[in-house]
Amino acid sequence: MLGKKIRDKRQEKGLTIRELATGADLTSGFLSQVERGLAEPSITSLRKIAAMLNVPIFYFLMDEQTDNLIVRKGARKVVKTGKGEVTFELLSPDLNRTIEMMVGRVEPGGVTCEEPLSHFGEENLVVVQGKMRIQIGQDFFELDEGDSIYYLSSIPHKIWSVGDQELIFISAITPPVF
Numbered sequence: 405m406l407g408k409k410i411r412d413k414r415q416e417k418g419l420t421i422r423e424l425a426t427g428a429d430l431t432s433g434f435l436s437q438v439e440r441g442l443a444e445p446s447i448t449s450l451r452k453i454a455a456m457l458n459v460p461i462f463y464f465l466m467d468e469q470t471d472n473l474i475v476r477k478g479a480r481k482v483v484k485t486g487k488g489e490v491t492f493e494l495l496s497p498d499l500n501r502t503i504e505m506m507v508g509r510v511e512p513g514g515v516t517c518e519e520p521l522s523h524f525g526e527e528n529l530v531v532v533q534g535k536m537r538i539q540i541g542q543d544f545f546e547l548d549e550g551d552s553i554y555y556l557s558s559i560p561h562k563i564w565s566v567g568d569q570e571l572i573f574i575s576a577i578t579p580p581v582f
Contacts, residue, residue, distance in 0.1 A: 489514030504580035510565035520560030534571035
């Protein structure tokens with residue numbers, strides 16, 4: 405299903421496999437295998453593909469659209485990143501709204517990405533559990549349970565879980581980008 409969604413969106417955009425692969429810094433062979441369901445892209449590769457196709461990453465991970473207003477705890481869309489140390493769960497029903505809500509979980513010592521990432525929009529985070537270290541541009545901030553931070557997400561940012569317990573935070577992002 406993931407490969408089919410990538411192929412359908414690529415064709416809708418009028419791109420060849422080679423054009424998409426080149427733009428996403430992947431090989432045509434690998435992308436062909438992904439589209440045929442023979443290989444699974446990493447979250448980093450899927451991010452590059454989504455950026456090239458101008459869709460949020462969750463576009464490829466969502467089931468068909470519904471008009472449901474409630475997202476049940478056991479029915480959240482889940483994405484793991486890094487070495488399994490980071491999990492994001494979509495709290496909003498889908499990405500066809502003006503805001504995206506997620507819960508992030510980072511194991512002690514874990515980090516959300518290798519290099520600080522940026523994207524269009526705004527973010528507001530609140531720490532539910534644990535301790536967060538966040539880099540926004542060249543600045544670093546430490547947040548404890550109950551603390552929140554707002555920033556323009558066009559400024560490169562990166563999050564660490566510091567301390568001895570899992571970091572859990574709620575993130576509101578507009579427009580949806582994941």
